[in-house]
Amino acid sequence: MFVTNDILGVRTDMPLPHEVAKEPAEPSRAELFRRACRCQEVPRVPVWMMRQAGRYLPEYRELRAQHAFLEVCKNPDLAVEVSLQPYRRLGMDAVIVFSDILIPAEAMGLKLELGDAGPNLPEPVRCAADVAKLRIFDPEQETGFLPEAIRRLHRALGPGVPVLGFAAAPWTLACYMVEGRTREGFASVKSFLYEDPRTFRALLSKIAQATVPYLKAQIAAGAAAVQLFDTWCGELNLRDYQEFALPATQEVIRAVKSDATPVILYTKASHHLLPAVARSGADVLSVDWRVSLRELRALAGPRIAIQGNVDPAVLFAPAEKIRSAVAEAIGELQGTGHILNLGHGILPATPVENAQLFIRTGQSTPIRPEQPVKQR
Numbered sequence: 487m488f489v490t491n492d493i494l495g496v497r498t499d500m501p502l503p504h505e506v507a508k509e510p511a512e513p514s515r516a517e518l519f520r521r522a523c524r525c526q527e528v529p530r531v532p533v534w535m536m537r538q539a540g541r542y543l544p545e546y547r548e549l550r551a552q553h554a555f556l557e558v559c560k561n562p563d564l565a566v567e568v569s570l571q572p573y574r575r576l577g578m579d580a581v582i583v584f585s586d587i588l589i590p591a592e593a594m595g596l597k598l599e600l601g602d603a604g605p606n607l608p609e610p611v612r613c614a615a616d617v618a619k620l621r622i623f624d625p626e627q628e629t630g631f632l633p634e635a636i637r638r639l640h641r642a643l644g645p646g647v648p649v650l651g652f653a654a655a656p657w658t659l660a661c662y663m664v665e666g667r668t669r670e671g672f673a674s675v676k677s678f679l680y681e682d683p684r685t686f687r688a689l690l691s692k693i694a695q696a697t698v699p700y701l702k703a704q705i706a707a708g709a710a711a712v713q714l715f716d717t718w719c720g721e722l723n724l725r726d727y728q729e730f731a732l733p734a735t736q737e738v739i740r741a742v743k744s745d746a747t748p749v750i751l752y753t754k755a756s757h758h759l760l761p762a763v764a765r766s767g768a769d770v771l772s773v774d775w776r777v778s779l780r781e782l783r784a785l786a787g788p789r790i791a792i793q794g795n796v797d798p799a800v801l802f803a804p805a806e807k808i809r810s811a812v813a814e815a816i817g818e819l820q821g822t823g824h825i826l827n828l829g830h831g832i833l834p835a836t837p838v839e840n841a842q843l844f845i846r847t848g849q850s851t852p853i854r855p856e857q858p859v860k861q862r
Contacts, residue, residue, distance in 0.1 A: 538576070540834060568584040576841060581643060591662060651704030653701050657731035713750040724761075775794070
């Protein structure tokens, strides 16, 4: 099968990696990913990268020179093309649909501006009246471009490659909705939380209520798993996380997780929150490079899978350092319930060949390296 789309101005008539013949005994990428999420035995660790579709790829930069970021998100043809670009180049084990975590904020009624300078919500939520105006939207009516992109990806890739959907966790989306943009310290959102906790809980609950059907629409379209991004949870202390952010996240996870569709929860700078994060109900906990995967396994137990957690900056290092970082991450868990990933999104200046090396090394590294033979 070939993917062709001449209207994009980008060559897409290239064979997809899943067409390469495999040994019959090798499970498909989708089966490999599913087993890892369920902490079942796997022949190797599956690997993909957060933000794997992006500016480090020249073909992405070429496409973005012709189309605005939000246009790419809302045009299924463009979103599919961008989602497939890293898969063609690197052959990772999962394809995450190209979109943005702020799409639901716009669908809930806020004006959204997205560009290379970062997100901007010029009319932020600052009071009870603002929260009351937010709406619970129909995901097929208001954001139908996203499930449509997932449907097309699912058809293009076939059943052997998992397509991942995603959304922001309620706390992280609230940070953007209240601050209007990323701000150091998040003073506005924390002031809102402390001065009017009841209304702030109502905001988190409303975001959760909107996120559930949004994720369910992605799952119905063919997403094999969904990931919640709680990028800014580390800004909270443990008490506030447990009282505010965690209940809203648990509400979403309870509503969307199933035996067929695992839920991944990504948290950044969350070492102090991990005992609570482990109670989120997520099937997979994804963490940054600051966390010991071995310690997280001891905390989370054997039934919760772990994703991560190589420092994205390692991909600027020499090849041997990249290989050793991959081997170290895999060695910490020895393949048990582990999805290899970066600890955050790939950085825009990352050399493509280093990203390729990360993926290929992860896919070829033994789960349990053979022990050297002792000399007698």
